[in-house]
Amino acid sequence: MSAVSPVLERLDQNLDASLERLFELLKIKSISTDPHYADDCRRAAEWLVADLKAIGFDAGVRPTPGHAMVVAHHEGPAGSPHILFYGHYDVQPVDPLDLWESDPFAPAVREVEPGHKVITARGASDDKGQLMTFVEACRAWKAEHGNLPCRITLLFEGEEESGSPSLKPFLEANAEELKADFALVCDTDMWDRTTPSICTSLRGLVGEELVVKAANRDLHSGMYGGPAANPIRILANILADIHDETGRVTIPGFYEGVEETPSQVLKAWETLGQDARSFLGPIGLSEPAGEKGRSVLEMVWARPTAEFNGISGGYTGKGFKTVIAAEASAKVSFRLVHQQDPKKIRAAFRQFAAERVPADCKIEFHPHGGSPAIQLGYDSPFLTKARQALTDEWRKQAVTVGSGGSIPVVGDFRTYLGMESLLVGFGLADDRIHSPNEKYELNSFAKGQRSWARILEALAARG
Structure with a gap:
């Protein structure tokens, strides 16, 4: 016995x-x-x-x-x-x-x-x-x-x-x-x-807040619209460039250390009965938004991500105000997998964002934690x-x-x-x-x- x-x-x-x-x-x-x-x-x-x-x-x-x-x-x-x-x-x-x-x-x-x-x-x-x-x-x-x-x-x-x-x-x-x-x-x-x-x-985590600064004060959009750099537009361009049309992250070196999940593991996950409809349906969605060709479980369990957690800039109160903000900010989080290095991911993102800011504007970064997968x-x-x-x-x-x-x-x-x-x-x-x-x-x-x-x-x- x-x-x-x-x-x-x-x-x-x-x-x-x-x-x-x-x-x-x-x-x-x-x-x-x-x-x-x-x-x-x-x-x-x-x-x-x-x-x-x-x-x-x-x-x-x-x-x-x-x-x-x-x-x-x-x-x-x-x-x-x-x-x-x-x-x-x-x-x-x-x-x-x-x-x-x-x-x-x-x-x-x-x-x-x-x-x-x-x-x-x-x-x-x-x-x-x-x-x-x-x-x-x-x-x-x-x-x-x-x-x-x-x-x-x-x-x-x-x-x-x-x-x-x-x-x-x-x-x-x-x-x-x-x-x-x-x-x-x-x-x-x-x-x-x-x-x-x-x-x-x-998954590991890297959190970053970036602040784009342009003019030394908020500007009237009629008087300065066109010639003056708009931090919100600059910020939007940075964020839009982070993903390509297939959902992959475009930051150079981002996928360094990311391994493919063994085929037998992927097949085992397929047997769990979790598909896009069952995963996204309860939250009112239906179409996966991440990397094309990946299942929802693989995306959540074995793939890295870049997500935008908050954006701020200009007038956000009730009504309307025609203003070009002096600065705009965003909070971005990266979920890491396998051997991705949080320090390298942070440095690569900062370089990626800084390269997209005009010479007469400024960008600041504020870290919010970092840990490996x-x-x-x-x-x-x-x-x-x-x-x-x-x-x-x-x-x-x-x-x-x-x-x-x-x-x-x-x-x-x-x-x-x-x-x-x-x-x-x-x-x-x-x-x-x-x-x-x-x-x-x-x-x-x-x-x-x-x-x-x-x-x-x-x-x-x-x-």
Whole structure:
């Protein structure tokens, strides 16, 4: 019999007890962004430490300038991999409270339809429920076998919902202690209610604000229209030149480091049933606007973009004013993939824009963040093992997906700890995280525990 079999049985038998523990954690109002709840955040960290010590972890509350980190260690068999598991115990504010159907800090199991039950509470899905699926898997392993199959370090943050201001300094200061073979992050979603997924890529980001300046004051468009340079027109020309008629970005060197997605991965994405109509229809659109010849999933998960997020210049109030503005500005964001270098992208864009400004006009640039993309190798042995473990549990092929956005902690793990990350989560798109009436599927909580138990066994296997 497989070593994981009795662990799975124990998890099933103790589901009610694991729910009780989750409810204790969910009752704590650990809202990190509001100083009024600082004591509650501390209490959540201390609750986790006590629970982890009960399992056998060497756990402690680690102070930071903000809310505390929870760090815990447990040894594993000689030669087993060292895993760092990350989650966060802080939650979003609950406002507007009057939109909640029940007290956000009075967790309950509610049957939304026959046979379909959900856990309701702030933090149920993001991220206390997800965090505890891994803790419960460790608890069951320890109870059945007296040890864990791998060497495990846990890092639970208390400021994820407020920008993680203490995370980078903490990782840098404690890199030697925290560095592992790879990281597991449980703060993502499944593809759908019955299809597990692993996120293998996150797009990077470069943000730039550019300001074009011409005359030394706003001008009457009748008196100066024609001879005087118009910053709005100059800016419009710059932005219009960034894309060609096929949707490709025309900035020289922009696609340096962009790799083609393997054909077998593209074929797997095609089976997910997401096309332009299903993707764009709910937002009132129908025609893809990006690179021609690319599917919507490939565009979002594996291709870089240049998007305009705001334009300002001249008179924008009610009515009409015939004025040539002295300046105009735009906010532009670039989503990066694969090996694109944020510094090179920023420099190339600035040169591209500056070349399109008349000699007697000026252009200024203001940076707004920059981070590289994250791409886990499709042939990673960690990915292969985790995907098979998820498939075994859910009896449905686990899919590898990408994310159009960014999860900063994954980049921080690479930068400060030199580690790649597997992003495995059991949330759903309709869990209403950050909104009133947050919920977490009871089935996700139960099978999430079982999934982690299987993943731990798979990752510990030799070869």
